Amino acid sequence: xxxxxxxxxxxxxxxxxxxxxxxxxxxxxxxxxxxxxxxxxxxxxxxxxxxxxxxxxxxxxxxxxxxxxxxxxxxxxxxxxxxxxxxxxxxxxxxxxxxxxxxxxxxxxxxxxxxxxxxxxxxxxxxxxx
Amino acid sequence: xxxxxxxxxxxxxxxxxxxxxxxxxxxxxxxxxxxxxxxxxxxxxxxxxxxxxxxxxxxxxxxxxxxxxxxxxxxxxxxxxxxxxxxxxxxxxxxxxxxxxxxxxxxxxxxxxxxxxxxxxxxxxxxxxx
DNA sequence: CTACAAATGTTATATTATAACACCTGTTAT
DNA sequence: ATAACAGGTGTTATAATATAACATTTGTAG
Ligand SMILES: [Zn+2]
Ligand SMILES: [Zn+2]
Ligand SMILES: [Zn+2]
Ligand SMILES: [Zn+2]
Numbered sequence: 001x002x003x004x005x006x007x008x009x010x011x012x013x014x015x016x017x018x019x020x021x022x023x024x025x026x027x028x029x030x031x032x033x034x035x036x037x038x039x040x041x042x043x044x045x046x047x048x049x050x051x052x053x054x055x056x057x058x059x060x061x062x063x064x065x066x067x068x069x070x071x072x073x074x075x076x077x078x079x080x081x082x083x084x085x086x087x088x089x090x091x092x093x094x095x096x097x098x099x100x101x102x103x104x105x106x107x108x109x110x111x112x113x114x115x116x117x118x119x120x121x122x123x124x125x126x127x128x129x130x
Numbered sequence: 131x132x133x134x135x136x137x138x139x140x141x142x143x144x145x146x147x148x149x150x151x152x153x154x155x156x157x158x159x160x161x162x163x164x165x166x167x168x169x170x171x172x173x174x175x176x177x178x179x180x181x182x183x184x185x186x187x188x189x190x191x192x193x194x195x196x197x198x199x200x201x202x203x204x205x206x207x208x209x210x211x212x213x214x215x216x217x218x219x220x221x222x223x224x225x226x227x228x229x230x231x232x233x234x235x236x237x238x239x240x241x242x243x244x245x246x247x248x249x250x251x252x253x254x255x256x257x258x259x260x
Numbered sequence: 261c262t263a264c265a266a267a268t269g270t271t272a273t274a275t276t277a278t279a280a281c282a283c284c285t286g287t288t289a290t
Numbered sequence: 291a292t293a294a295c296a297g298g299t300g301t302t303a304t305a306a307t308a309t310a311a312c313a314t315t316t317g318t319a320g
Contacts, residue, residue, distance in 0.1 A: 026276080042276085
């Protein structure tokens with residue numbers, strides 16, 4: 001009931017693994033890492049991932065089926081996520097473009113739908129790879 | 131060599147199925163539909179999908195693992211794609227927000243990466259579901 | 261004709277994700 | 291205290307999505 005986001009045991013294990021990684025992690029790679037902590041099966045990972053996303057602790061990079069820790073207090077519990085992704089080395093950076101957020105939350109499509117949440121993925125080459 | 135995008139037999143079959151659908155189609159649902167045309171196995175579908183994406187004829191809705199025909203001549207061969215997605219009925223609409231395109235192609239992240247391509251997915255409730 | 265690029269057909273397999281069910285743990289309400 | 295409930299866990303099995311690998315064919319350019 002409280003708004004303080006307390007994490008369960010498995011949620012803590014999964015979050016720690018994701019936070020310590022230098023790149024986005026796939027679910028089965030998290031599972032592999034979590035096995036030394038006693039986690040044995042995919043549902044344990046996917047359930048923790050779902051909750052961590054809901055709680056704004058991590059994000060899913062949809063185009064990569066991979067997960068990163070939130071680096072950005074401005075995500076407003078994952079309602080506005082954006083990432084730049086290097087297509088060569090796959091480096092992912094969480095970004096924040098206030099103008100984009102402003103424009104999108106004001107936008108309505110032809111059928112009158114407005115945006116409550118968005119995910120934006122930018123592709124290019126990072127400095128090292130360019 | 132020519133810039134005219136000629137489609138192969140399987141590419142035409144897959145594109146037609148996607149164009150005739152009223153909603154985004156999943157790969158295995160396309161496969162099911164394509165079986166009456168003689169297509170038998172997933173790789174035939176995935177190869178056609180890849181080429182159709184390259185040629186700008188279709189887009190992948192990453193958050194749904196589903197494919198839609200391009201409704202928008204301004205995608206510039208899929209370098210700038212955006213969709214609104216109703217979280218209740220899953221209706222997907224391809225949208226174009228010129229201001230977003232302008233801002234994003236001018237953007238550089240902290241490490242100097244600039245955007246050559248982007249995909250944006252907006253979530254909310256459509257008029258009917260709101 | 262030859263050589264090459266693109267596409268196809270096929271089998272098998274890898275990868276990503278969920279269903280279903282039994283059990284446990286802590287809180288709230290009576 | 292105890293029943294009812296919500297959230298979490300453990301487990302097995304399976305569904306859904308996607309690719310590897312290889313043999314063959316087709317179209318086209320030199
Ligand atoms: Zn974030
Ligand atoms: Zn890079
Ligand atoms: Zn388009
Ligand atoms: Zn709707």
